[in-house]
Amino acid sequence: MQRFAKTPQVPEYHIIADKLLAEIREGLYSEDGRMPSEQVLGRRFRANRYTIRQSLDLLVLTGVLRPHQGKGYFLCEKPLDIQYTITPAMRFSDVIRRLGRRPEAKLLSRDRLAAPRDIADALGLTEGDPVYRLQILRLADDVPLSWNETWLPGLYFPELLDTVERMTSLYALLEQHYDMRLYRMQSTFRSGNPTLAEASMLQISPNTSILHIESVMRDQHGRRVELTSAKYRGDLCKVSIQFEA
Known part of the structure; x- marks a missing residue:
């Protein structure tokens, strides 16, 4: 044996x-x-x-x-298989609902910090400018799909730490409270394996592959307003890119 x-x-x-x-x-x-x-x-x-x-x-x-x-x-009669299409104006919650699933976002932590150099460069800020860092776990039908670390400039989002505590969708919150609509500027992709902490949050083995997508988003005025590092479960998520005609 x-x-x-x-x-x-x-x-x-x-x-x-x-x-x-x-x-x-x-x-x-x-x-x-x-x-x-x-x-x-x-x-x-x-x-x-x-x-x-x-x-x-x-x-x-x-x-x-x-x-x-x-x-x-x-x-399971219907395995969880998320077809996730990236477009300039794509929202996680909208994609999940179209697939007949129930989206959820759990806020794990929120901080106001001085922007590190790499974050400041990505958002067009000066090192040390105030920024917010949010850690968010995204789920579909109660199954964890991705762990996100999101950075937002403090200048554009006054009192965000109080507002975001009750969020169910970050983009819906930004639109409702700050009249801001977000569009994708650029994304980079790489594959790898999760850390032990990430594997625990995503409820997967450390041997399971993940897809790491780092994206910069702009608002309707062209300002860089979000940097997100998202780590998706490779066993449940398939990501495609839709190009404009």
Whole structure:
């Protein structure tokens, strides 16, 4: 019987979940959609029942499995597969609603800081100018999709820290409270793996790939008003770019 070796700093249940996810994608459990029991998986992976349950619950959080009381775990009939199209005026919440999903934004932290040099350069500011930093977790149907770090010039958004506390959509808030509509100026893309903290927030294994998109947005007057570093789950999100005709 093969024993799956542990990867340093990666919990055993993450490794088991990764293996099961690969097998699900290969169609090994598609006949009746039912996963092997915790006892069977425990013998296979030589892991205790608690570890196996953590692995299965992780796949539930990622939208791959659903639990059925007294019967075990089953494949989701409609896997969460987000087709995310980037356009100059695209909004996360609008895209998710069009896909028949329920969008949500959770504000994790908010700060007012002196702009570091790289942030100031990206936003056309002077180093040390006041800026806001927001950390936002974006979800669809309660499943985490992306972790965003957003920077906004303090000059254009008075009292933002109080206003943003009750937000459900950042762009809707900026339009309603500051009469500001945002449009994409530029985006850079790169792939990689999440840090342990990012993996924990996104509820994925550190071995799962992520797509890192860094974007600069302007307002209707052409002013640079937002810099966002967004890290999307590679297992659930497909990103495309729509060019204007």
